[in-house]
Structure formats: C-alpha cells, structure tokens
Amino acid sequence: MRIDVNSDLGESFGRWELGDDAAMLPVITSANVACGFHAGDPSVLRSTCEQAVRNGVAIGAQVGYRDLAGFGRRFIDVAPHDLTNDVLYQLGALEAMAHTAGDRIRYVKPHGALYNAVVNHGEQAAAVVRAVQLYNPALPVLGLPGSEWLRHAAEAGIPTVREAFADRAYTPEGTLVPRQEPGAVLHDAEHIAQRCLTMARGEQVTAVDGSRLRIAADSLCVHGDSPGAVTIARTVVRRLRSDGVELEPFTTPGRRE
Template structure:
C-alpha cells in the first residue's frame, strides 16, 4: 500500500511595516510550502525579502499568494475587478515576489489565490480565467493551488498549468465540499484536537465531516495551516508530528 503523502502550506509574510501577523520564522520550521503575501492584501518589500530568505534557509518552497488589491480588508472583501486588470495584477504580484525569491537563491514555485479571490474563483469562470491569464503572463508555467473541483483549477489544467488540490483542517466545509463563509458561525475550527484529527482524516482518508455532519470527500495533495490563529505554531507542530507518527510523508509538492 502506498503511504500517504501531504504538503503542509501556510500563509506567511502577512504583515506590513512594523506590524506582523504571523510568526514566520517558527512556522517555516514546520511547513513545507510558504504562501507569501505579495503586497496586495498584506506584505511589503522588506517582509517579502525576509520571508524568502528564511524559507530558503529552511528548504521551504516559496509560493506567491495573490489577492485583490485590498490592504484595508486583508483581501477578504468581495471585489469586482475587470478581467484584464486582475490578470495584470496577478502577474505583478508574482513578479514582485520572484525578485526576492531569486535574490535569496530560489524561485517562486507555485501560486495560490487568497481570501475573497480564492473563494470567487471556485465558481466564477471569468475571474478564474483572469487569474490563470495572470499566471501565464508571469511566465514559467507555475502550478496553481486551490480547492478541489474549483473552476480555477479546471481552467488552469486546460491552459496547461499544473494544478494542486488543497484542504483546510481549520475551516468548516459545506456538504458540497466548499468552505463555509467566514461570516457564518462555526466557519473556523479553533479546537486544537479537532484540527489535528481533521488533518489526519484529510491526509489518510481524503475526507472531512461537513458543518451539517455529512462525510465529504476531499482529495488533496496539500494541507493549509493558517498562521494567523492563536497558538498557530504549536498547533502546526502538533499536526505535523501526528501526521508523521501515523506514517504520512510530509513533503512539498513543488
């Protein structure tokens, strides 16, 4: 029987100036892929440079976490952006991070939409196509990370880009396998034991229990661990430890 294999990714570099939201240094000792904020929902030049250098030191893959231009709303507010403008902004964000990745001796190895954009491209073909166009404009044929069954992964696959499905251990799922909106009660799972058990279920059985109690299949190659929740570092270490104890190989996909 082939052993389970999973990548652990986290949203990092989510600060601005003197303000820092995530413990990047500690999380980079646990995860295998870093979704680095590229300045549109969080992050700035100095932060991107620092996180890229730390990621290279720890052998962590660098990914561009692209979003709508929404610093005030942390990229979580729905926005209507013309497709050509969104494509250019996605490419712009990837290009900005690539400068610092190369300076640190690495490359940007994948792209992951953030927040409202991530949820929008699950169903919206126009916005999904714009994101894919932006990745293509940036060059390199970078893999796209997203929700299983998301429209953006279908569009990316047709365009010849590698696609990687991901799951969330600390987010509630609907019966259809999509994420419960953050505004709804119970959308974020905060109990450490629950997050750990859901991580094991996703990695070893490819399934999660929805908010209504139904078993939902979620086949994913990567598992997202949010870095902006209380106790995120200790929880990430617990998740990785339990996965490895269960025989799951934790390794980057990129």
Template sequence: MHEPTLSIDLNSDLGEGFGRWELGDDDALLSIVTSANVACGFHAGDPSIMRRVCRTAVERGVAIGAQVGYRDLAGFGRRFIEVPPDILADEIVYQIGALDAFARLAGSQVAYVKPHGALYNAIVHHEDHAGAVVAAVRAYDPALPVLGLPGSVWLRLASEAGLTTVAECFADRAYTPEGTLVPRSHPGAVLHDPEEIARRTVQMARGEPIKAVDGSLLVVRARSVCVHGDSPGAVETARAVRETLVAHGVTPAPFVEPR
C-alpha cells in the first residue's frame, strides 16, 4: 500500500514595506511560498506595493491573503490598540477591500484573511476583538477562509459563525507549553538556524511533537505553516523549509486555490 500523500501550505507575510522603506524580498519569496499574506496598509504596505505583490502572486500562482492588523504604522502593528469592536470591524473591512481591489486588477481576488502581529496575538484570547474580526469577514465575504492559531478564541468564534477556519503553525517561532507563541520580547522567541527550522517544520507537518520553550513536547496540528519574510536570512530559511519538506515527502500546496 502507498503511504497517504502529505501536503502543507507555506505562507509568508509580504508587502510589508512602505514608501521608500523596503522590508524583505517579496519577489524571491513568491517563488517559494504557496500563499502570500499581503499587508493592507494599516501596519505596513501602500497602494503601489499592494499592486506589485498581487501582480507577482498571480503570475506565480500564489494565493493572495489579506494580512489585516491594527492601525499602527509606527509600531508595525505589534502594539495592542484599545479600539471599540465596531470600529475595528470597519477597519478590517476597509483593509480587505483595499487589497481585494488590487488583487482584482491583477486578475484574482483575496482568497483568505490572516490577522497580523498584535491583533493576531490579542484574538487568541480577546473575545471582543476576535468577534470584531469575525464580523468583518462575514460582512465582506463569508466564503473567505481565515487563518489563525489552533485553540484560539478567534478560530472558535469564526467556526461558530460558519467561516472556514485554517489552523496555522510557525516555522521560526518558539512555542509555550500551552501552544501559544513566545512573545518576541522574550529571549529565544525567534529561531534562526535554517536547518533546525526546516527539521521542525517537517515534524509539525507530520503531526509529530516538537519541543516547547521549556523542553516539554508539544504537538501542533496545522494545515499551513508561516515562514516569516522579515527575518534575517528569510529567503534562505524559506527555501530550506520547502526543500526539506519535499525531501521528506511533504508537498507544499496552498490550503485554498487562488481565486
């Protein structure tokens, strides 16, 4: 008998420059990843960057996702913002719509939604903000899948609202024993060794345990793995992850077909 075919999506945060400020190598990463979380202008990104990334993503057959966040250009969206839920929902709709316009100009559409940074971490537990993001996605297009941390309030509320939920793991981030991400302000929160990152990604793709930050074993089940585009050596790391997955019989493939 043949072993079942394993596949996993590779996603990366792209389009995170602003004006003359450039961050990451979007063009190189779009030849490696299968889904692109494109910044929508609130934490990073601008209209020209969105247009360019969407056009290249379509050319490469990469799914376009709206990477939505708090209105925080100065802090790169990594600061919690105490914003009323109804206003947050409007801001999420605004961001999805902005990116969708450029995706459509490129001949595609936004295919999914992924929160960014502080918003991503807040809605692991923050009911009001998680509910606001859910309401925004439902209002814009209830067919859009949403990406998030397994076990989060965000994915629970999204599922209860009838949205398609996709669990995500992180190739280069350390985990707590509870399965949440170690805050970036803590030592060892971000991994840097491409071989270690690639090896650990294969373990997660296979449903095998990895080591949490305290040395305990943790199983992270996910359909998509994030390889960060703004870390030093991001392209080399992403390439090592993809090549190692393929070498171990795991096929990189988008969790949703480009629209």
C-alpha cells in the first residue's frame, strides 16, 4: 500500500505566525501552500516553497477566497468569472515562488470555505476547474470524493486525486462536519493514526452519528494549524509505516497509474 500525507502550510502573515512549517515539512510528502488570498505573505510563501524543496516535498497551490480577515473560512458568493481570475492570480503568484525555489506547482487544492463550497456548488466548482484548465490542465486537483469539484475536473480531462482528512469528523454522507459543530476536529493522536491506517486500507470508519462509511483516499490531510499538529502528523506517519504503508507524493511519476 502507498499513500500521500499532505498538510496546509505557508499560512503565517507578517509577524503573525501559524503552525510550525519547519517541523511539519520533514514529516509529510505534499504541502498545500497558501497563495496569499486567505493567508500567507510573499516572504512566507517563498520561504515555505524553499523549505519544501529542501525536504523533497511536493508543492501544491492551496487557492481560496479573497478573505484574509476570515482566513478563507467564510463563503463568498463571487461571480464565476471573477473566481476563475482570482484562482489564476493565486496560481501565478505561488508558481513564481516555487520556480525561484527550484521547483514548480505540482497540484491544486481549494482551501477552507471554497473547499467546502465546491463539494456541492457546481458553478463555483466549474469556475475553479476553468482556472486550472487555463493555467495547466495537466495539474492534478485534490478534493473530496464525490464532490462537484472532482466531477467537473474529470469531465475536463484534469487528473483527480481523492482526499481524506486525518483530524476531521465525517457526516454519514461522507462530507466534513462543519468546524463550528462539537467534535468536528479530532485531537487524540493515537486515535487519528489508527483511523488513518483504517482509511489507507480501504476499510470503514465511524461517522459522527456512529454509522459506518468507507472513505476512498489517495492522500491524507493533517491540518497544520491544529493544536499538536506536528505530533499528530508524526504519529500518523509512524503508524502507517509500521504497518507497511509506503508514503509517497501522489504526484510522483507513475504513482497514480
């Protein structure tokens, strides 16, 4: 078995610091790097890309709404044409930083409220897919299985990658429990690690209501801004490797064949 482990990074801004990117990068295999709209300033983004390259970690563009104050976690009813251009702008910005660091963007993943919106919001999903088409249709896109985002991307001929969340609770429908609800974010590292192993094996996990569901995943996300995020990621990786699961970026040539 092989699987990718990703995390949201590059989310500090000026003197305001979030997460421990330097400690997280040696653990994970793919980094969802902020692009300046929901978080991250140019210096943070460049530094994150440079650290990712030094650690052999794949750089992904984590595009979001233009919402620094809300950290991209507020839905915005933006016109599709404007959303496409916003995403293009973010891709170009991060590509410059990745190029300067000696690499390039390897994939695209929406952030926060945009990630949740494109699960069911077909118009916004199509707008983000359009941006990827215009920029580089060979870039894989990362998202929730069964989402409009992955459906539109597949129909456009863009490679799709299924993602599961290590530290987030699921509804019976296989979507994420909203962050404002009790129990939405998990914190017990050992429990999370066992859950990740279960998902990597393709076995069923327990939804928030106690029902069972199977989450198909090519990549596991450990949020970089969660309390104890680095400890959680290390515990997850240790558990996966101890059970014979190989960790590798999904963007590795031949990985997804």
